[in-house]
Amino acid sequence: MKTILSSLLILLVIPFLVRAEGTDNESREQALGNNEMAAQVYSSPETVELVKYWISGFEESNPDAKINVAEMSDGLRMSDDQICFSSGVSESDPSWKIVVGHDIIVPVFNAENPWVNALKAQGVTSKTIGKMLSQKADWTTIFDGATKTPIRVFIADSEPVVARLLGFAGVERGGSELSVLVPVSELVSKVQNDKYAVGFCRLADVLNSEMNSFAGQIAILPVDKNENGKIDGFENIFGSPQALIRGAWVGKYPRELCADIYAFSSGQPQNNAALEFLNWVINDGQELLGAQGFSNLSGREKASGMLALTKPVSGPAPAGSSPGLPSGTIFLFAAVAVMLALAIIYFLRKQNTSVLNEEIEVPQALNVNSVEAPGGLFYDKTYTWAFMEKDGQVKIGINDFLQHITGTLTQVKMKAPGEKVRKGEKIFSIVREGKQLEIFSPISGSIKQYNEELLTCPEKLNRSPYSDGWVYQVEPANWLRETRFMFMADQFKEWLDDEFVRLKDFLATSANSKMLAYNHVVLQDGGELTDNVLAELDPEVWEDFQKNFLS
Known part of the structure; x- marks a missing residue:
């Protein structure tokens, strides 16, 4: 078709x-x-x-x-x-x-600031930056252990920088009179010579002449993207220009500061x-x-x-030029093709409408909103879920996030009833066209039953991961203790924000998938992934995904 x-x-x-x-x-x-x-x-x-x-x-x-x-x-x-x-x-x-191309706007400060280590560990949020721009802020605005020494704020005199910065900080134009607009060269000099200064400019403005490190005495003031009061491991991208550029590429840096x-x-x-x-x-x-x-x-x-860049053809061809086909021939040719297309589509719809619709389906973007997370289930960091039924038995399966990544599965390899499992051990394998991932157990216990329907219809894991696609029924051994370390639906969604960043980071850095993965990562508006992002990637990429993402 x-x-x-x-x-x-x-x-x-x-x-x-x-x-x-x-x-x-x-x-x-x-x-x-x-x-x-x-x-x-x-x-x-x-x-x-x-x-x-x-x-x-x-x-x-x-x-x-x-x-x-x-x-x-x-x-x-x-x-x-x-x-x-x-x-x-x-x-x-x-x-x-x-x-x-894409530009990055950064907050910078003096590398000899008295609280440099604490600032790098904590970072700043959009609200903190808003306070620095709109009121007489001192260093306790950023870090409780600092003194009330005033923060001297300088902003590069560039409209793109000002617009992006104020938008990110939620500050109205005219509300940042206390900040000083200065030429870029002057901004860099002021920050280099003032331990208590903070500047806002483009990343390229604060690089050395070789463009491979930051200018002398200049450090990037980390931005706490998820605003949890600390720079998490995945947010730690501020040590070098290369790390920051790559981090912005995969969505670890606020998109409001990327022009x-x-x-x-x-x-x-x-x-x-x-x-x-x-x-x-x-x-x-x-x-x-x-x-x-x-x-x-x-x-x-x-x-x-x-x-x-494709130049449109408009107006009649000039005299002496090669016009291609006569317009009458073009019209006839197109009309015949359209009629043929309509006839074939009509015939196929009579035969099987669903097949036609399925084959012309447009791939969807994959983001947090794409992932279903029903309430009442426990979600584990092993990309699995668990639910205790009335009889005390626990059903487990993979979550919707993982099935969106893998694409339609073609086989599920399961253990036999009676086998004992421990939390964190390999419990079953999911396969797509020979490419395999090992899944780890969210709980400890004894397997009472496996879903026999998955042997002939493994795609149920994709269609109904939380109902018909359950994998095991387990008699739990330590349910109350182990569920304390799991997520409920709202917490699971928050956790997924970080997982999407990790996923983009994996796709951008995996040695085996680098070139192909870039075709799946969309940077516009912070970056989104296409659904079933791993589906067509090579087995080596799946092995990397197992080792560097799931494990």
């Missing part, structure tokens, strides 16, 4: 591609014939060094190209041939724009060199972002950018 639908789509698109290709090739050949491999681009001050870095890499790969960059001025009047780069754009800016870097123009870019340059930026140029203190695009963002 998928093959048939794909073929129909190709039939529909081919005539238009033929016509567009004729026009597009004509334009490219004309541009090359006129030696038009040069373009003028512009940049806001905060991204100009990055753009220069990109240009250097692009021209090295394309010796015939010449890209010039200049800082944007207030009186700049843009044409479709001119591309501008900026960290953040407002709603009133030109309508044609694409995201080419997008845009390329934009007054209309669809037409200059061949500019298009080639943007194409290179979206692909090869992403490797250079980390060296400049920025973070990369996700696979889907790259695809979206590439689509935006």
Whole structure:
């Protein structure tokens, strides 16, 4: 069915591609014939060094190209041939724009602050930052063990930094008069020379000349993302620029403090060199972002950018050009394809409507809201649940989070009734097309019964993990004590927030899954995963997942 639908789509698109290709090739050949491999681009001050870095890499790969960059001025009047780069754009800016990277806004303080170790262990929250920006705060605002020495706050004089910071802290514009807006170079100097200063700026602003460590006397003031009063292990990403960039990439850093870097123009870019340059930026140029203190695009963002670079065909073809197929032929071709598609769909619906709907289903995003957690169950950190029935027997199974990750299971390997199990021991295995995960027991006891239906219908674990997909019925040995360490539904949902961060971190860092996993991680709006994220990954990735995530 998928093959048939794909073929129909190709039939529909081919005539238009033929016509567009004729026009597009004509334009490219004309541009090359006129030696038009040069373009003028512009940049806001905060991204100009990055753009220069990109240009250097692009021209090295394309010796015939010449890209010039200049800082944007207030009186700049843009044409479709001119591309501008900026960290953040407002709603009133030109309508044609694409995201080419991500920026990170950070709080920084002096590395010799008297409470540096305590601050790194505790971090700051959005509420704490809000107090620093809107009132005369002293160091006890952040750390109870500090003195009432005033905090001297400085903010980089950059609209993207100010907008993101105030939004994160929940402070209205005009409510931060006590903070000082200063040029970036002055901000860094003030923090370096004042043990009691705090600055807010872009990560790239506080890196050394090699872009591989923080500038002298500068430390990042950690942000307590889950606002629990401490920097948890998964939040500890502030020791180096590389760790912070990677942490922001997988969602460990507040998305409100992550800005997008845009390329934009007054209309669809037409200059061949500019298009080639943007194409290179979206692909090869992403490797250079980390060296400049920025973070990369996700696979889907790259695809979206590439689509935006496709020049639309509008108006009649100019005289002497190669128009492709005549419009009458195109219309006839498309009409026949549409009629054929409708006929096949009608036939298949009569045969089996559910099959058609199933095969064209769009994959869903996976997040905390996707995971079901019925009340009344106990949830364990082994990704299992437990429920005591009226007769005192306990049913156990896997939770909804795990089945969303694995995709449809094809086999369940279970122990025999009568075997004894202890909490934390391997109790059963779930398999998808030969790829296997070992699941650990949430309780201790003796197995009284296993779910025989799973032997022939293992997919019940996916369809009904909390009812028909139960795995064992166990006579518990230490129920009251062991359930004290489990979660109820609300606590389980809170725990899942951290687990999603861990999952993204695993996908981004696993040596075996790195390149493929990036295609599943979506950074926009903090990053989401596609449902069944492990389903099509290699067995080696499942082994890594067992060792580095489940165990």
